[in-house]
Amino acid sequence: MDNSKKVRRFGFLRTRKQREISFSVGMLLPALIFLAALIGYPLVKVIHDAFYNVNLLTSTSAGFAGLGNFRKVIADPNFYPALRHTIVWTLVSVVGEYVLGLGSAILLNKKVKGRAFFRMAIFIPWLVPIIVAGMTWSWMLNPDYGVINYFLTHLGIIKEPINFLGDTHYALGTTIFVNIWRSFPYYTISLLAALQAIPDDLYEAASIDGAGKFNQFLHVTLPQLRSVSLVIVFIHLIWTSINFDFIWVLTQGGPNYATETLPLMIYRYSMQKFDVGAASSLSTMMLLGMSLLFVFYYKFKSKISEETIS
Amino acid sequence: MNKWFKIVGLVAIVALGLVACGNKSSSDSKNTKTLTVWTSYTEGAATGKEIKKTIKEFEKETGYKVKQSNFTYDMMHDKIKASAAGGNLPDVIWGLPEWIGEFNQMGIAEDITSEVNDWSQKGKISKASLNAMKINGKYVGIPYESTVRAYLTHETTFQKAGAAVPTTWEDLLSMKDFKSKTGIYPYSFAGKGVREPQELLVYLAQYGLNIATEQKGGKFKNTWNNNPAQLAKATKVFQFYKDLISDGIVDKNSATLGWEDTDENFATGISASYVTGNWLAEREATNPKTMKDVQVNAIPYPTDGKAATYLEAKPLFVLKNDTDKAAKVKLAEAFLSKKAQKAAFLDRSPRTDVTGSSKWSKDFKKLSDTGVTFPPVTVSNIQQNMIDSLAKVLQDGMAPKDAAKWLSTEVNKSLADNNELAK
Incomplete structure (x- = not known):
C-alpha cells in the first residue's frame, strides 16, 4: 500500500502528530477503561455512599445523610481507641521493620560464610502466606500448648504462661512484633540492594578524611540510603495502616477491641452492622489521611531530588 | 466522525x-x-x-x-x-x-x-x-x-478427682479442689468468636430468657430492662461466668478463647469437660488416647432453672x-x-x-x-453485643447487673438499626 492510499484511509488524521496522539489514545484506552471500572467506580461509589444512608438489609432510611455518617463514626466509642491503635500499630511496625531491616541488610552486606544462604533464608517470612503465618504464630503463642510459653516457663523466664494474644496488656505489642517479623525482609532486600550500589570510593575518601566506621555509616551510608528508605518507609506506612488481614487472622481486633484498628472497624460496619454508609465514611476519612500522607511524601521526595541535583 | x-x-x-x-x-x-x-x-x-x-x-x-x-x-x-x-x-x-x-x-x-x-x-x-x-x-x-450441644466429660479425669459429673451449676461451682487434685480445670467456655453467643444463649435459656422475644406486630425486643425479674435472671447468668473463673473452675484464659482452642483443649485432655457438638467424634481418630473416655451428658443448669441446649x-x-x-x-x-x-x-x-x-x-x-435457637432476626451484630457483654464482665470487671443492662440496651439498638425493633 503506497502512502497516498494510507493517508486517504485515515483521512481524519491529517498530521503526524494527530496520528501519534490517536495511536497513543487507542493503546491506552483499554487500560483506562479497566482503571475506571475497577478503581475509579468503587472509589467514587465509596465517596458517594459516605454521604448517604446505605444499609445492606433495609432501605427504609435510604437517602441523603449529609455528614451524618461521619458524625456517627466519630461518636462511636470504639473510634478513638481504634485510631490510636492504628497509629501505634503503623508507626511502631514501620520503625521496627526499618531498624531490623537495616541491621540485617548491613550484616548481609558483609563478606561472611554462607552469605547467599542467609540472604535467601531471611526472605522466607515475607514469602509465607499471611493466613499461614498468622495461624502458626497464634498456635505458637497459645497459653495452653504454645511452644513459646513452653520454653519461657521451662527456662524459668516466666512463672506462668502468658496469654499473648488474649491479654489486653500484651495483644497489640504481640501483634506488632509478629507483623515486624513478617515484613522486615522486604526492607532487608531493598536496603541491601542500595548498600551494594554505594561506591567504595566514598568510603575510601571518608576514611582518608579520618572518619571512623560509625562516622562513615552516619555520613556516607545513611545519606546514600535516603532515597530508597523514603520510598519503602512511605509505602509501608500506607500498607501497614490499611492492613486488615494480618490483625484479623491473629486477634480479630480482640481481646475486647484491644487490637481493633480502623480497617477492622470498616469491616464491622459493613459486614456485621450492614451499615455501608458508615463504613464508606470511615473509608473516606482513611482515604483522605492516606492522600495527605502521599502529598507529604511527594513533596519530601521532590525536595530530596532537588537537593541531589543541586 | x-x-x-x-x-x-x-x-x-x-x-x-x-x-x-x-x-x-x-x-x-x-x-x-x-x-x-x-x-x-x-x-x-x-x-x-x-x-x-x-x-x-x-x-x-x-x-x-x-x-x-x-x-x-x-x-x-x-x-x-x-x-x-x-x-x-x-x-x-x-x-x-x-x-x-x-x-x-x-x-x-x-x-x-x-x-x-x-x-x-x-x-x-x-x-x-x-x-x-x-x-x-x-x-x-x-x-x-x-x-445439639452436649456436655462432654473425660471420665478418667473425673474419677481421678473423685468427682461426679455435675448436673447443676451449683454442682459445677462446688468443684473447687478439682484442679489441685488433677492439675486440670474441670470446665471450660468460649469467651470469643461464634461459639460464645451460642453458649450464652443456652445459659440464658436455662433461666427461660431469650435474647430477643417477638412482640405484637411481629417485631422483636429485648425486654430485660423493662422487667426486673428477667434482669435479675440475666444478672445471675453473668455472675455464673464470673464465679466460674474466680472459683478456679475455669482457666482465666477461657475469657479470650475461641471454639478452635476450647475444642482442642478438650480433645487433648487439657480441660476435663466442655459443652460442644458431636463433630468431636472426628477427634477420636486424631486423639485416640485422650478421647477414649469421653461421656456425653446434659448441660448443667441452675437449680432454679431448667435444662436447655443449643439446637x-x-x-x-x-x-x-x-x-x-x-x-x-x-x-x-x-x-x-x-x-x-x-x-x-x-x-x-x-x-x-x-x-x-x-x-x-x-x-x-x-x-x-x-x-x-436464636430468634429469627439479624443476629450478626447481636452476637457481637453478646461477646462484648461477656468481655465487659470478665476483662473490664463490669458488674454482672450492669452487663445485663448494657446487653439489653445494645441488642435493642442492633434490632433498631435493622428495622426489627418492636416499639
Missing part, C-alpha cells in the same frame, strides 16, 4: 466484555442448565466425598450441571453479602441458623413454603429442625444438618435469582435424601430415620427436646 465511531466501538466491545464477565453465572444457568451450590465442610473429611457423589447422581438424573464451591462459613457469609450487593447470588447454599433472619430481612432467600409442604419427605424431618427454618409462618430453608439446625437456603426455582429446590432436596444423609450426616442428620448407633448419635439425639 469515523474516529469517534471507532472509539465508541472499542469502548462498547470492552464494556460488553465486562458485562459478560459480571453475569457469567446467570447466562450459564439459562443456556447450559447450570446450578451453583456453595457448601461448607471440612476438606478431606467424609462429608465432602459423599456430597460430591450426591451431586453427580443429581446431575445424572436431571441433566443439570452443578457447579460446587466449598468455603468456610465465615468466608461464605461475607461472599453472600457481596454477591447480594452485586446481584449475582448462587442458587443453593449450606448456611448457618444465625443467617435465617438476616437473609430473610435482606430478601435474598426464596419462600419455599409450598415446596416444603408438598415434599414427600417432609414427615421424615425432625419437627424442631423444620420449625427452626420458619419465619412468620413461612419456610426460608430446609435443614440439612441438625445437632443447631443448619439451613439449606434456596436463593433468589434467575434460575428455575423448581430445579434449585430439587437440588436442595437431593441433599436431604435418606441415602445422602446416611452417607454424609449419619450422626447429625435432621431426618428421624437416619441415626447412628454410637454415643455421638444416640446420646446427642436424646437431648434434642431441650434445644433452643
